Amino acid sequence: MGLFKKVASFLSSTPRDLETLGIYVRCDKCGEAIGTRIHLRHDLSPIYGEGEQGAAYLVRKTLVGSKRCFQPVEVKLTFDAERRVIAREITGGQFITEEEYGAEA
Numbered sequence: 001m002g003l004f005k006k007v008a009s010f011l012s013s014t015p016r017d018l019e020t021l022g023i024y025v026r027c028d029k030c031g032e033a034i035g036t037r038i039h040l041r042h043d044l045s046p047i048y049g050e051g052e053q054g055a056a057y058l059v060r061k062t063l064v065g066s067k068r069c070f071q072p073v074e075v076k077l078t079f080d081a082e083r084r085v086i087a088r089e090i091t092g093g094q095f096i097t098e099e100e101y102g103a104e105a
């Protein structure tokens with residue numbers, strides 16, 4: 001799948017620039033804070049025909065904690081044509097802020 005490799009590479013280096021978007025979640029099962037970054041130029045999949053009003057791109061991510069458990073946290077983000085987040089869904093965890101993530105990482 002390649003997703004696990006991306007998460008692992010995030011943990012070893014945290015590039016920060018305007019073309020990436022941080023995603024921070026808390027695992028429902030063990031409470032671990034997990035973070036990753038998506039690349040707005042490379043990771044977005046175009047939506048054709050379907051989707052809600054203004055939705056132009058979609059990203060799906062699977063985040064897995066590294067410490068206590070291996071429950072996947074599934075994240076789905078919807079973007080408009082300007083690559084701004086207009087909707088987000090999560091399964092297996094809750095969204096947290098970058099500050100909350102930073103306090104634990």
Ligand SMILES: [Zn+2]
Nearest residue numbers: 027030065069
């Ligand atoms: Zn967990």
